[in-house]
Amino acid sequence: MPELPEVEIIKRYIHEQTVGKTVASVESLLPRMWRNCPPQVAASLVTGQTIEAVKRRGKYLIITFQQTSLQLIIHLKLTGRLIYRSTATVERFDRILFYFTDGTLLAYGDVRTLGALYLFESPKQIDLKAYLQMGVEPLSQSFTSGKLYELTRRSTMPIKPFLLSQQYVAGIGNIYADEALFLAHVLPTRPADSLIESETKALHRALRKVLRDSLARGGTSFRDYKNGAGGKGQNQEHLLVYGRGGKPCMHCKRPLQDMTLRGRHTVFCSHCQK
Known part of the structure; x- marks a missing residue:
């Protein structure tokens, strides 16, 4: 999507x-x-x-x-x-x-x-x-690390479904949730309210980075996505974890794990994300 x-x-x-x-x-x-x-x-x-x-x-x-x-x-x-x-x-x-x-x-x-x-x-x-009922826009000035920390206090659901729910942060889907959680070294199964302030700061930075990087590369194209001119993006060539289950982690070289988390396919590194 x-x-x-x-x-x-x-x-x-x-x-x-x-x-x-x-x-x-x-x-x-x-x-x-x-x-x-x-x-x-x-x-x-x-x-x-x-x-x-x-x-x-x-x-x-x-x-x-x-x-x-x-x-x-x-x-x-x-x-x-x-x-x-x-x-x-x-x-x-x-x-x-x-x-x-x-x-x-x-x-x-x-x-x-x-x-x-x-x-x-x-x-x-x-x-x-x-x-x-959509939440804050993650590239807006109102989306601060403090705001993300405040939002995570409101939910006990795992952090990845938290990000996907749209009621807290708008526009995040499977691709960028996996990528941001990997960069922030946060396991997708962690309860949202278990993240300490330093972890939400890291996740805030990671979310903004993966979104901005993808914008600069024209978005992520797999099967169906095309931009407004009918062309494709290049961000799929730079993904660190999404779609790479079983392949070596880019950081530690251990095999990436994949699982289904609340109905969504999820890829992560059990060593780098703790």
Whole structure:
């Protein structure tokens, strides 16, 4: 699933390419991708609107429009992608198409169709529980080591599920949780409230580092992730533990362990992470 860096990269590109463009029409090739309104209603509300901005909150993309309070919220889930094309070319797995008056196109594609598009008439009408209950953005100024320490006092769940829950820290997924916990030398099974202040400082530094490094490398691409231009990132070539179960640890050379922790595949070094 695309995580914070991947969604942020898509957001930046789509914002740059589409701000000021006016929607000429909307084509719903798979109507059920609209989760909270009929496709005909979505098309009637969005057609004729000019894009004001593309934003991100956690793993969600938010498109706002000029002279209206409409909010188009998109969650990519496992295989969703949002791609801008300079020509109105339709490709396999495209599900929702936004045609612009200048002949360009914004395509929402999804292989497994697990993603979702929501349209709300104003921010006050947004009723997505997971969206409304998201925690602090990990690259924001408000996310300090002190804030992370305070948040971990509130939960006895293992630290990795804590990071994945989204209600404490937004946008962290399986990849960056494994990578950050390895850099911070923290076992993923440790109860969140068992971390002492120095450990949360190390985890805070590690989280920001793995996210920033991935942003600089264009995100992590395995099977389905593509950026807003349809290209792939390079961060997968630099991962230390994620997807490397059984291979030698980059630090101590011992075999990396893997396990299922609350339903999520988890890789760690039992020697380096204590």
